[in-house]
Amino acid sequence: MKLSSAKVSKESKGASPSHGGHHKNSLHLKHRSHHSILPLPPVDALEQWSSVTVDMYNSNNNNHNQQQQPQTSHTSTSRSSDYSAGGDGEPSGTGNKWASRLLKECARAISDKDSSKIHHLLWMLNELASPYGDCDQKLASYFLQALFCKATESGQRCFKTLTSVAEKSHSFDSARKLILKFQEVSPWTTFGHVAANGAILEALDGEPKLHIIDISNTLCTQWPTLLEALATRNDDTPHLKLTVVVTANIVRSVMKEISQRMEKFARLMGVPFEFNVISGLNHIGELTKEALGVLEDEAVAVNCIGALRRVDVGERAALIQMFRSLGPKVVTVVEEEADFSSTRHDFVKCFEECLRFYTLYFEMLDECFTATSNEKLMLERECSRSIVRVLACDNDQDKEGECERRERGSQWSERLKEVFSPVRFSDDVADDVKALLKRYKAGWALAQAHQNETGLYLTWKEEAVVWVSAWKP
Known part of the structure; x- marks a missing residue:
């Protein structure tokens, strides 16, 4: 019919x-x-x-889980472009995927347990990241949270906090x-x-x-x-x-x-x-x-x-x-x-696949929504829970909820x-x-x-x- x-x-x-x-x-x-x-x-x-x-949560609660995490800088796009993320003299805001390079390097440092490099890269990402900037700044902001949780073994606590905030502010x-x-x-x-x-x-x-x-x-x-x-x-x-x-x-x-x-x-x-x-x-x-x-x-x-x-x-x-x-x-x-399944016991490979997928998703949102869309911001924030869940929570030990x-x-x-x-x-x-x-x-x-x-x-x-x-x- x-x-x-x-x-x-x-x-x-x-x-x-x-x-x-x-x-x-x-x-x-x-x-x-x-x-x-x-x-x-x-x-x-x-x-x-x-x-x-x-899952949505109020922008007023954005820093609810930041007491033991690096304070995400609400840096403007113009400020982040002053940084050279790759160390090659190129500005970071010119579409050269600086976030991907820095994030992958940080993931490898965490896998190698190189504490000096971890601290340096987390600091650098914190300076460049912003949930209100361009696509690279947003990816840096949300993946920074997951990397910090992985490095400090605070993923389960962060995930539960994000979930609780989302549930309290959810309305039909x-x-x-x-x-x-x-x-x-x-x-x-x-x-x-x-x-x-x-x-x-x-x-x-x-x-x-x-x-x-x-x-x-x-x-x-x-x-x-x-x-x-x-x-x-x-x-x-x-x-x-x-x-x-x-x-x-x-x-x-x-x-x-x-x-x-x-x-x-x-x-x-x-x-x-x-x-x-x-x-x-x-x-x-x-x-x-x-x-x-x-x-x-x-x-x-x-x-x-x-x-x-x-x-x-x-x-x-x-x-x-x-x-x-x-x-x-x-x-x-x-x-x-x-x-995120076959790679779950290899943190670097899992991280790279997670970053690949969410880069596609964030770029799609950027092109489909207007730059100032509140709905786009809500959808991006919803991803934070999944990213933390995949990268910073031990699903083999956590039986309290569902995996990702x-x-x-x-x-x-x-x-x-x-x-x-x-x-x-x-x-x-x-x-x-x-x-x-x-x-x-x-x-x-x-x-x-x-x-x-x-x-x-x-x-x-x-x-x-x-x-x-x-x-x-």
Whole structure:
């Protein structure tokens, strides 16, 4: 069923919960043809539904964790350009990647336990870094924090402080505005939503009872467009049960409001709907088949967005086997393209991969947002927790929460092929993704997986940044 986002927006904008049935019957579409799963433009989506996964904290709390850390200098770009970071006489603010050179040198000094060099480089980075400067200054600021924590073995304490600050200042309204702005300027998150929704709709087409198990921290931003597509099926509208697995406290705090909005939106669409939340877990590895309450007459889809990387490396195989035991019609996996797993016992290699990935991310934010964007600053600050988690926390010893061990699409393909068979994304789904990317500025593209891999890649300036795949038993 080809359902244009413009038509959905127009039909549903003026609707009310009591008009859900009218909305469904007003669209005469053929059964089993393609459902377009493009999200609404952000302005239209704001009127219906929105939420966010991004952890934020107030700029007033920026130095909350700096008592035992070097005071980050709020140096202007012009001041930092007076320094020659590479020692070669070139100014540091001329795009010669001074931050990367200094940061890598500091990481090697920490690995070598060269205390004199560590102190010198940390001091130099502290003088040059600023969260309000150019891309190099920002990278220096956030990676300086992680390097200091690694050098002083204070990573766990810093991570907990950053988490606590983020949780205290998190609000649904500010989060909503942030995610909408991010989706407006970048397909980083919507790429995975569109591709996964397309695979789920095709796998569950014609089924009367659907059960989607959502293991992610995306706060259900993925599901409104899927509900709209279900509402336009020309046969009996299926019953949808959505089970959301939540582990992060920052997500738990807004799930009541998310639940109310989801139920209201389902009524608006005329889709019989049941919403369940599983929130008593410390980490996803504790999830069991029994807790999910899957019934024999339900067609099951398991949706994992940024979820598998938060599972301990040694527990991933068992979790994937548990997914198989559910008898799912499809399992969708979306992960960012970085390897913090195979390098986890080599600090320098892990640091270089982490720096490579976040340099891409920060440069993307710089190009997609305006220079003075508060949303960009919030997204950059959210990265600080992940960077500290990856580089300065011992995940092998810390069992209190989730890890941050990403793997590349090729690595996930190897793992998942041990239990599942890959599902090829249809041409219709690929077309929907391409149509999505046309909404954004030049630089974004869709790429097919290489040989012996599966799935689709979102690329930014020819660098793969997000991977999506679909699987079946």
